[in-house]
Amino acid sequence: MSILITICGRGGSKGIPGKNIREICGKPLIAYTIKHAKKIMETFENTDISLSTDDFKIKSVAEMYGLHTKYVRPETLAGDTVGKIDVLRDVLLYEEESRNKKYDFLLDLDITSPLRTIFDITEAMDKLMEKKEAYNIFSVSRPHKNPYFNVVEQSDDGYCSLVKHSNSLSRQTAPKVYDMNASFYIYRRSFFDAGFGAAVTNKSLFYLMEHICFDLDEPLDFDFLEYLITEGKLDIEL
Secondary structure, eight states, X not given: OOEEEEEEOOSOOSSSTTGGGOEETTEEHHHHHHHHHHHHHXXXXXXXXXXXXXXXXXXXXXXXXXOOOOOOOOGGXXXXXXXXXXXXXXXXXXXXHHHTOOOSEEEEEETTOOOOOHHHHHHHHHHHXXXXXXXXXXXXXXXXXOTTTTOEEEOTTSOEEESSOOOOSSGGGSOOOOEEEEEEEEEEHHHHHTTOSSSOOXXXXXXXXXXXXXXXOSHHHHHHHHHHHHTTOOSSOO
C-alpha cells in the first residue's frame, strides 16, 4: 500500500492574510500539520509527503520544518475559486511522474484544521479499507445546528423555510447530520480516475471525531485555539 500525503496552502488568503504560516503558540500553523504528516509516515510504510503552494514564504517556512518540494502550484490553480480536487489531482500526477510510482491512496491534511490524531487517521483508513467500493472518507464533527430543525434558507418570495423539510419538534429527534471539519480526507486513487469534482460522492464515507475539531477561518479562531493550548483545555495532543 502506497500513500501520498498532501499539504496544501495558497498564499492569497483574504480572510486572514498569511494564515497558513501565522504563528500559534510560537510555531507557524503549517508546522503542526507537517508534524502530523511525519508521524503518519512512521505509522504507514511506503508513504511520501508533498507540499502544494504557490507562495514562496509558505514553501520557505515548510522547509524550515523539514518539508521540501520541487512542485510549484500553477497560477491557474492558485485562485480562491479553484476547487480543491483539481489542486490535489495536479500534485498527485506530478508526484507520480517525478517519483515513477502510482499511489493507492492520497491523504490530504488541511493546514487550517489541525486538531487531529494518528488514531483518527488509522481508524479512518481501516474503515475505508473495509469498504472496498468506497471512493473516499473524510473527517466530521457533531454539529451545533441541524438543517432538519434550526437551519433556514430564504425563498424567492422573501420568506424563509427549513433547509431540509422535517416534522421534528426537537434537535434530538431530527435526523442525524454532521459537520465536515476539513481536517483530513483520504481518497483512493480510483477517485481521481473517476473524474469527481467534489469530495462528497455517491460512495463516500465519514469518520466522526469525538474530540474537538474546528477550522481556523477567522482571527478569533486563532485566539481561541491558542487559549485552548496554553490553558491545557484540549483533549488531544496537538
